[in-house]
Amino acid sequence: ALILLSFDLIAGTSFFNPTGGGDPIVYQHMFWFYSHPAVYIMILPFFGVISEVIPVHSRKPIFGYQAIAYSSLAISFLGLIVWAHHMFTSGVPDWLRMFFMIATMIIAVPTGIKIFSWLATMWGGKIRLNSAMLFAMGFVGTFVIGGISGVMLASVPFDIHVHDTYFVVAHLHYVLFGGAVLGIFAGYYHWFPKITGRMLNEFWGRLHFVLTIVGLNMTFLPMHKLGLMGMNRRIAQYDPKFTDLNQICTYGSYILAISTLPFIINVIWSWIFGMKAGNNPWQALTLEWMTNSPPAIENFEEQPVLKTGPYDYGAEKNSANMSEIETVARASS
């Protein structure tokens, strides 16, 4: 799309220029054919991170490993055939809008499978409410809100009503801030001891979490209402009736900015003075926790002993989906 656009701008061609017989909608198709899958590229790695963090800190095997794995593949495939849901008001034909509406709504199924699998993993577990787990749970809650507004936006009549309004901005931030950013932090708190050999401080970590959750909801929740009231995206000035809600958003963004301070302080302080982590501070069962922290070059001096079999967290056993799923490293215990 960029190359064709450059030809239009520099060489005087008319791929997208209607005065020369081109079609600007083709540019939109090419743009969204890339840009919808792009947001899945941003979120899918964190589905993986969360699937590691939640079982370890719930001290239970993950519920429905295969369902989680196959739903990732389903989301990856469906993500390729939904791009025109961004173009419901651009004059694409009705049958096309129907197809993209239904395809988009179907994505809620594999995504819901993941959400319920994560909840079932936590259910009955001995949950450690440390910073990594708090961010993982914040991820699930926030992502569900973003997912629900996503299903709403998939519906053609609703989308026509809120197209190009702040409702879309709110949805985007609940999935990508609530998803990717909280996912980054969950993974960071989880693997920091492995990467650096030292523990992060839990007080600063939890303060970071609370400020992030308050800041993100204060910044992005009012945008749903602003969108429903008709406030457009990408405008420099707005109707005075939108002022109050916008000010809440602004103060929320200040809290969000401040929330990174405890994180930065924590990382610097803990990297130098933090408690020594040891090989496996979480009693996790995957391979990376069997080597020292930080891992030595080549990771293992001798080949670790691997055993395929049921997990043993010393607590209840979930017999449904453990045996054949994963090669579990148990030599350290």
Ligand SMILES: [Cu+2]
């Ligand atoms: Cu999309």
